[in-house]
């Protein structure tokens with residue numbers, strides 16, 4: 001298996017620290033507001049990695065934290081009757097519901113930052129004792145990491161401290177503008193429940209520190225993979241790594257970063273107002289369609305939520321579903337069999353899902369051709385391959401977990417596909433009255449047709 005290590009910036013063969021096992025830490029959501037598509041994509045990417053490692057025989061330990069104390073969570077509850085911990089709990093539950101709906105397997109553990117304050121205090125004590133951290137001299141109770149005392153700072157993202165532009169303006173009690181907070185002293189106006197006592201003054205942990213403390217608590221001083229969204233590389237992961245190494249931990253052997261989700265080519269952000277919530281996407285299509293849509297791009301490519309994003313996924317997935325429904329009608333049951341070597345090659349190559357999906361669609365085409373020419377062994381073989389490959393990706397349409405109406409959906413998909421084919425034939429023969437009548441029939445049944453340059457796709461009107 002090869003993976004793209006975003007520290008060395010090259011494809012590297014995966015070499016586990018412990019043979020047959022893989023330990024992964026992934027930065028989870030900061031639970032301040034309803035989860036957006038970016039959160040779900042990130043969770044799905046590591047679900048797919050974890051499924052592939054399992055398929056390859058590794059025992060997977062996946063830790064995904066929940067940042068449940070943070071400036072943003074406190075800000076969101078400022079001037080509100082809602083307690084910060086109440087908001088954190090509610091948002092975490094929303095995130096979990098969306099992840100469950102998409103069939104994202106629960107990580108081995110999901111530690112919450114507030115449950116690990118003693119680990120964080122210990123880490124800060126170590127850094128203070130070794131001279132890598134200091135208490136601010138302005139009485140704020142803040143503790144900072146001293147970047148000037150860590151010559152390797154920048155090793156993750158290949159930056160030199162003198163080139164960094166962060167922390168301009170008021171530096172508070174910092175010695176260097178690049179220094180970052182390990183501990184934030186309690187401020188007047190902040191709730192007493194957001195403060196823990198510490199030898200250097202009551203307060204709360206800094207975000208970067210939280211992850212280092214939790215990663216080493218669960219996975220030890222050295223572990224295989226640290227993952228997260230591309231937006232976390234700097235400063236979050238650079239800072240995590242600096243404080244971990246300065247405290248004597250080897251930390252992650254490989255770093256993975258997934259690309260972000262864009263909306264019509266633009267970065268999604270709160271300020272642009274174009275953020276798409278997980279719940280909104282799940283209202284527009286079946287969970288399996290959403291899973292297929294979010295999984296279909298390579299994890300290192302941006303995923304663009306353009307017009308037709310879900311209908312394209314529904315059409316592609318529909319071809320697989322209709323094929324498997326055809327095989328089930330023919331053979332009663334389709335057992336998952338071995339998968340084609342090309343599928344394994346694609347997945348081994350840095351989780352090449354787009355190539356793996358191409359192998360699946362090739363098998364569907366070959367299977368349909370075999371069925372058309374009544375070559376039943378080849379038909380059955382293709383169906384068992386398709387089912388096995390889809391199951392590895394957590395998208396087996398015949399899995400009862402997707403069963404909510406899925407057999408009805410397959411029937412609908414099959415009918416609509418056939419009607420669209422008849423309509424295309426009518427158009428080719430310039431029998432436009434027939435083509436229009438077929439479209440009107442679908443329309444009155446609540447099905448929208450989207451005519452593209454090469455083919456027509458469809459969706460059920462929501």
Ligand SMILES: [Zn+2]
Pocket residue numbers: 026027028211236
């Ligand atoms: Zn993190």
